[in-house]
Amino acid sequence: MSVAPRPSILSIDPYVGGESKIPGVNRIIKLSSNEGAFGPPPAAIEAITRAAREAHRYPDGNATALREALGARFGLDPARIVTGNGSDELISLLCLAYGGEGTEFIMSAYGFMMYDISGRAIGSRVLKVAEKPAPEGGGTVADIDAMIAAAGPRTRIVFLTNPNNPTGALLPNSEVARLRAGLRDDILLVLDSAYAEYVTEPSYDPGHGLVDAAGNTIMLRTFSKVFGLGGMRVGWGYAPADVIDVLNRVRGPFNVASASMAAAIGALAEPGWVEKSVAHNTEWRGRLATALRAAGGDVWPSHANFLLADFGTAGAARAVDAKLKTRGLIVRGMGGYGLPQALRFTVGNAEECQLLIDALGAPSDG
Numbered sequence: 094m095s096v097a098p099r100p101s102i103l104s105i106d107p108y109v110g111g112e113s114k115i116p117g118v119n120r121i122i123k124l125s126s127n128e129g130a131f132g133p134p135p136a137a138i139e140a141i142t143r144a145a146r147e148a149h150r151y152p153d154g155n156a157t158a159l160r161e162a163l164g165a166r167f168g169l170d171p172a173r174i175v176t177g178n179g180s181d182e183l184i185s186l187l188c189l190a191y192g193g194e195g196t197e198f199i200m201s202a203y204g205f206m207m208y209d210i211s212g213r214a215i216g217s218r219v220l221k222v223a224e225k226p227a228p229e230g231g232g233t234v235a236d237i238d239a240m241i242a243a244a245g246p247r248t249r250i251v252f253l254t255n256p257n258n259p260t261g262a263l264l265p266n267s268e269v270a271r272l273r274a275g276l277r278d279d280i281l282l283v284l285d286s287a288y289a290e291y292v293t294e295p296s297y298d299p300g301h302g303l304v305d306a307a308g309n310t311i312m313l314r315t316f317s318k319v320f321g322l323g324g325m326r327v328g329w330g331y332a333p334a335d336v337i338d339v340l341n342r343v344r345g346p347f348n349v350a351s352a353s354m355a356a357a358i359g360a361l362a363e364p365g366w367v368e369k370s371v372a373h374n375t376e377w378r379g380r381l382a383t384a385l386r387a388a389g390g391d392v393w394p395s396h397a398n399f400l401l402a403d404f405g406t407a408g409a410a411r412a413v414d415a416k417l418k419t420r421g422l423i424v425r426g427m428g429g430y431g432l433p434q435a436l437r438f439t440v441g442n443a444e445e446c447q448l449l450i451d452a453l454g455a456p457s458d459g
């Protein structure tokens with residue numbers, strides 16, 4: 094007889110990450126996990142190499158150097174920053190700290206899937222609120238009024254991804270502020286800005302202003318996207334002191350590895366990295382959108398380093414996916430998000446994007 098886990102755990106569909114292998118294909122081009130297009134910044138690689146010599150030492154459990162580097166870069170108080178083993182860890186710690194049996198979390202229907210997984214894991218009920226058509230045309234966007242209306246006496250956390258993964262939709266600051274204002278003060282708003290750096294909209298605030306102005310709000314960020322360090326697992330949060338204190342109580346004492354922290358500090362110091370990455374992303378995202386439209390996709394407006402294209406039917410999406418796979422290109426199926434007719438395409442480097450564009454335009458095999 095096996096030991097029974099908490100019942101809610103068996104209701105979880107395990108997270109399926111982007112595929113990385115195709116049987117029989119040697120050269121794989123992985124455009125399925127929204128990783129940075131240029132790999133790790135050279136200064137991060139050097140920092141990892143240096144840190145390797147000290148690998149017998151435990152990391153600084155307070156992540157002081159990294160929090161100070163983040164504070165200096167973004168103009169934030171390091172005392173109100175917490176670091177995690179990827180922002181995934183921070184999501185799961187927030188669920189652990191504020192949720193549990195008898196509590197509810199709210200997210201939008203196409204919000205990031207880890208909120209659902211981590212929420213259920215600790216026994217919270219996770220409500221997925223239907224999205225509404227995007228005002229800029231094409232695709233959907235979180236419905237702030239419906240999310241506010243969904244909040245009830247058991248609600249503890251509302252998650253909002255902005256820009257959203259997997260849709261790429263961006264909500265204006267005013268909508269995010271309206272969500273905060275419409276929620277009770279004892280509900281934590283988790284503003285997940287994993288793709289913040291890619292946003293070119295000048296008025297965009299990833300959450301600094303709201304965290305300072307409104308309280309009861311945490312902004313989550315990651316080194317896994319523009320900073321090219323998904324394999325090092327470094328995320329961070331900026332929040333009021335009481336939320337930081339709670340997270341520091343529940344996290345592991347050495348939750349971020351020394352080499353990972355060194356890599357993150359190196360990435361922040363790499364001159365021009367973000368500017369170069371964003372310019373590349375904006376240019377190739379546009380070219381890719383044109384190619385996807387020509388291939389029959391309805392491309393949703395995206396403010397991140399990926400595009401979601403709706404091919405009308407699950408069969409049509411599967412056919413595009415199969416055609417790309419024969420050429421070694423791996424993109425992300427959206428069945429897990431309830432969008433089996435869509436595929437998500439990460440903006441890779443120039444060569445990868447061109448191969449994708451060529452493959453989309455090529456006649457189907459067979």
Ligand SMILES: Cc1ncc(COP(=O)(O)O)c(C=O)c1O
Pocket residue numbers: 126127178179180181182205254257258285287288314315316317323326327328
């Ligand atoms: C919206 C969003 N939040 C969080 C994460 C997790 O990032 P990390 O690698 O820092 O755990 C991702 C990764 O895909 C994401 O898309």
